[in-house]
Structures are given as structure tokens and as C-alpha cells.
Amino acid sequence: MAVSRALLDVAPLRTSPDFRRLWLGGLLSGLGGQMALVAVLYQVWESTRSTIWTGAAGLAQALPIIVFGLFAGALVDRVDRRRFYLVTKIGQAVCAVLLTVQAFAGGSATSVLVLVAVQSLFVAGGAPASRTFLSRLLPAEQLGAGLALNRISFQGSMLIGPALGGLVISEVGVGGCFLVHTATFAVALWTAIRLPPMPAAASPGLTGVLAGLRFLGASRPVRGALLTDLAATVLAMPISLFPVVNAERFGDDPRTLGLFLTAIAVGGVVASALSGTFTRSRRPGAVMLAGALTWGVALALFGLASNAWVGLALLAVAGAADTVAVVSRSTVVQRHTPDEFLGRAAAAEQIVGQAGPDVGNMRAGLVAAGSSATAALVSGGLLCVAAVAAIAARTPDLRKVDIR
Template sequence: MSLARTLIDVRPLRTSPVFRRLLIGRTVSVLGSFMTMVTVMYQVWDLTHSAVWSGAVGLAQALPMVGVGLFAGSWVDRGDRRRIFLVATVGQAVCVLLLAVQGFTGGVPVAGILALVAAGSCFGAVGGPAAGVFVPRLLPKEQVAAGLALNQVTGQAMMLLGPALGGLFLGWFGIGVCYLLDALSFGLAFYGAFGLPALPPEGEPARAGLHGVLDGLRFLAGNRVVRGALITDLAATVLSMPVSLFPLINAERFDDDPRTLGLFLSAVAVGGVTATALSGSVTRLGRPGLVMLCGAATWGAALALFGLTTSPWVGLGLLVVAGAADALSVVSRTTIVQTRTPDALLGRVTAAEQIVGQAGPHLGNLRGGLVAGWSSGATALVTGGLLCVLAVAYVGASTPQLRDGAATADEA
């Protein structure tokens, strides 16, 4: 196999100037969002010195995403996705701009900061499903997986770079400047989408209100391939999410060394970036279901082994493997959702995928913490990883269409 086919497939960058602009705008905006995430956490902690208030930042981000998501998906499937995305982008930019104003002026209570974070998350819950239709509408079907991999690798790279830059800029320029830079980054996201053609739903538009939401849920219940993809993601995140266990494992196994703890998350991200950068052969394979199942099972197995090891270097290596497997699984799952869902339903299904991606890790961290409280961090990791492998094996065994990739967008 040639090196060119192993490296990430960049054909979408060459063949679609519109996708290229979108990717640049999205990358800069994601960088700004991670800078804001660090800035909000720092400001809330600086004002309160309370772990409860710090934890409330995550809830302010996640709850609106879950509460607004499905209704937003129904709205997206009734209108011009381009216009909806532009409105949502402006809304997010205004929320961050208000954060910047309070960062320069001060005097806003913590509840007000969290309210602005929650408002921005509401706009994000609308913009995400709208953006979910861009790649399959702009690229030929054989390039959709490559386009999603490019989104993934740039997003993960910004996940590594954004918090580090946020910390540096906080020290150099202060809170207000960090928020302001994020607000400006939405300008590039807006520019990237502004040149798109109108993107109304292909087929019958969604019914209004709850009826449209129920139509989307009926599709998910009836389409075994898309349903299996989302269940696989839930199995990986709810059953074996390791982040909340890292401090305890570090204390139990690695003498509570803060340097080791910092490397745990970095190792997962490094694995993800590396695997996505070398995903060309995987995205060209045309078997996203099989890749997703293997990736999710490898994620669970690597984390179970991580729970057993006493060597920090072996542990970091296993986390790199877990991060790589998870990245390939995510790219494959998103490919399944966006190529197997009819366009008229894609906003609602993308919203459901977004909710799973938001809620799953939070529930997984809660599960891990509860099990560790009853037993130990190692037990929580090992049992969670094994349960993940068993759940993925069940999904694969009960959904042959997911394994062999034979299903089409209309198959149940």
C-alpha cells in the first residue's frame, strides 16, 4: 500500500473550494471555542474557588445541547440549512462578544456568565445539525468519509492547541482578549458558509413541532444501521469513558504525579490526531460500519488493559491506541449517519448524534466515578472496557447490515 493512500485523503480540498473555505472557517472557530472553554473555567474558578461552580460550566454547555437539539433538528429539516447555520453562528458570536465585554468590565455574577455560556450552547445546538448536511451535499459520496476525516483531524489538532493557547493568552492579555479572539473567529466560520448555495431539504420538509421530532425518532428506531451506529457510540462513551477516573488511577498506580496526569489526556488526543492523519486507507475502504465496530471494541479493550497496567509508559501507549481507535470510530460513525440518512431527515438525525456525543461522555464519567467509589479506579476501567467490548460485539452480531456495509440510506 502506497504512502499516499495511507495518509489522510485530501481530495475534498482539491476538488471543492467551498469545502475548503468551510474547513478553514470551522478550524479557526473550533480553536477559538477551546480557548473560550479554558477561559470560562479559569474565570469561574477565579471568582468562586468552588468545584461545584466549575462543574456547572459543563452542565451549562451540555443541557441546552440536549434540550434544544431534537427540536432544532426538526427546524433545520424544514428550512434553508445555510441560512440557519449563519443565524446560529451570529448568535454564538454575540454570546461570546458579551462574555468579552464582561471580561473587560467585570462585575457580572457567575450565574450571568453561565447564562451566556448556555445561550451560546443553544445556538450551537442549532448550528450543529445545520452544518451536518454540508459535507454530504457538497462532496461526491465517495469523498464524504474523507471530508469528515479532515473535519476530525483539524478539530482534534485544535483540541490540543486551543487550551494551550488559551492559557498563554490568559497570562499575557487577560480574560477579555481571549473571549474577543473567539468572537472574531466566528467571522471566518460565517465567511466559510456565506458562499454556500441555498440548502433546503431534499424531499418532504419536516412537520412542525413535536410531530417532526417524532418522525426523526421513528426513523432512528426503524433504521438498524444508523441506530446501531449511535448505540455503538453510547456503548463506548457510557460504559468506558475514562476521563473522570484519570486522577484516581494516577493516585492508585502512579504516585499521584501531576505530570503523568497531564499526559493521560494528551496521549488520547495524540492517538486521535495520528490515526486520523493516517486514515486514507480506512476512508477509502468503503466499510465504515466494520471500521466503527472494530474501533469501538479496540477502545474498550485498550482502556481495560490500561486499568491493569502498572507501567506509566505502557499505560500511555494504551491510551494512544485507545485515542486512535476512537478517532477512527467517530469518523466512521459520522460517515454512516451522513450517508445512510435521507437528506430530509439529516438535521434531526445529526441532532440526535450531537446529543449522544454530548450526553454519553458525561454519563460515562458519572458511571466511572460511581463504580470507582464502590470499588476502585482500576475496577471501574476494566469492567467498563469489557462491557464496552461485549456491547459492541452484540451490536455487530445483531446488525449484519452494519458489518457488511450493504445497507442503503432507505434500508431498515
């Protein structure tokens, strides 16, 4: 019994057919999205041979979410969320079709980035809408389990999708990869159509955005959860330092470099598989804080590791801690956000999750350029620990038992 309670809780998949369909659609569209990401990078690189252009691909995906996320979240809170989600999925599917067409027609890098940016506009609305579904589809005691299932779906896509994308590109080209991406939206659209109506009402336009910002500022648990995520990602994000660490310590072996990212993902998958150990906790805020502290400590120690296997083990610990922190953070946000603000809170989560890592990787690169990779990693990890400890001290609501 104790072992079964430690494993991933699949009760939401058993008890809620709507959640089960939504999860399956998310898994397949996530795989297709990761394959498409590889195809975008490959086509842009082949067209330009420029790292500036490949960097612009990430910017094209991130900027619409950062700029329009809160406005999309406000719209989610004032319309039927199922219909809105369906519209955004249709928009994403149309963009996927156009990406496929341009790939077979030999389109330019500019056309790819424009379509990626437009598709990201629909993601800016669809992702917050989908995050509001869990509280409608699952009882409160299954929210954590549902979030953990979504997390392992995301991580599975991250592990498998890029490899599948590379195989498809090598066999049939980028057009075939985009075609698979398009096909996965058929399942996503089917799951959206099968969802029950989800009417919601809130203040429209700019008023709704300002009301959402006031709520985020006034709710100490939600504010503390988002600040904890920012502290972990902005201060301790390590990915931009992987190439220089690999070159300085591990002979610049590309196989080792690939293992760095794989180690983080493996740690996350293991944590998701054992998520029953924390999704049933009545203190999700305290679990989140512990996960963020462990992330900072593991990355600071990684900065000092000279042995490749020790370094990979520490990155696996960091990946596991990240999963614990992210799932628990979303649980805190879901449980402490009234339904009328859930779309805006989900949009804020999405913005933090998108902008934090990008800013964190930039910070790490700048610090390393002025000192060393070791200094950037160790200082970032220690600053993360200090910031999370300060948030915990100033936000006692995060440490309390959640009775909701």
C-alpha cells in the same frame, strides 16, 4: 501509491472550495472555542473558588444541546440550512461579544454561565446544520475523507486551543481570550455567507421530531451506529478516573495527569493523519465496530497497566480507535440517512456525543467509589466489548459492504 492511500485524504479540500472555506472556518472557530472554554473555567474558578461552579460550566454547555437538540434538528430539516446556520453563527458571535464585554467589566460567574448556556442553544442548532452540508458539498465517495478532515480539525483545536488560551490569559487576561474567540467568528460568518443555498422540507414542530425518532428506530444501520457510540462512551469512558489512577500508581504527578489526556489526543491525530486506511473502506460499519472494540480492549488493559509509559501507549491506542469509530459512525449515518432526515440524525449524533461521555464519566466514578479505579476501568472496557459484540451480532447491516 500504497503509502499515499494510507494518509489523510485531502481531496475534499482540493476539489470543493465551499468545503475548504467551511473547514477553515470550523478550524479557527474551534480554536477560539477551546480558548474560550479555558477562559470560562478560569473566570468561574477565580470568581467562586468552587468546583461545583466549574462543574456547572460544563452543565451549562451540555444541557441546551441535550434538551433542544432534536427540536433544532427538526428545524434544520424544514428550512434553508445555510440561512439557519448563518443565524446560529450570528447568535454565537453576539454571545462571544457579550462574554468579552463582561470579562473586561469584571462580570460574575452567573453572567458567564448564562451566556455560555445561551451560546450553547445556538450551537444546538448550528452543529446539526453544519453536519448536513457534507452530503451537499461532496460526492459520496469523499464523505469519509471529509469527516476525517473535520475530525482532525477538531483534534487540532483540542491540542492547541487550551494551551493558547492559557498563554493569552496569562498575558492579557480572560477578556483577551474571549476577544480572540469573538474574532474567529468573523471567518466562520464569512464561510457561512459563501455557502450555496441549501433548501430542505420536512414535517414541522413536534411531528417532525416524532418522525425523526421513528426513522432512527427503523433504520438498523443508523440505530446500530448510535448504540455503538453509546456503548463505548457510557460503559468505558475513563477520564473521570485519571486523577485517582495517577495518584495511586504514578505518584500524583500533575505532569503525568496532563499526559493522559494528551496521549488520547495524540492517538486521535495519528489516526486522522492515516485515515486513508479506513475512510476508503466499503465497510464503514465494520470499521466502526472494530474501532469501538479496540477502544474497549485498550481501556481494560489500561486499567491493569502499572507502568506509566505502557499506560500512555494504551491511551494513545484508545484515542486512535475512538477516531476510527467516530469517523466511521458518521459515515454510516450520512450514507444511510435520507436528506430530509439528515438534520435530525445529525442532532441525534450530537446528543449521543455530548451525553454519552458525561454519563460514562459519572458511571466510572460511581463504580470506582464502590470498588476501585482498576475495577471500574477493567469492567467498563469488558462491558463495552460485550455490548459492541452484541450490537454487531444483532445488526448484520453494519457488517455488510456499503455500495452507496
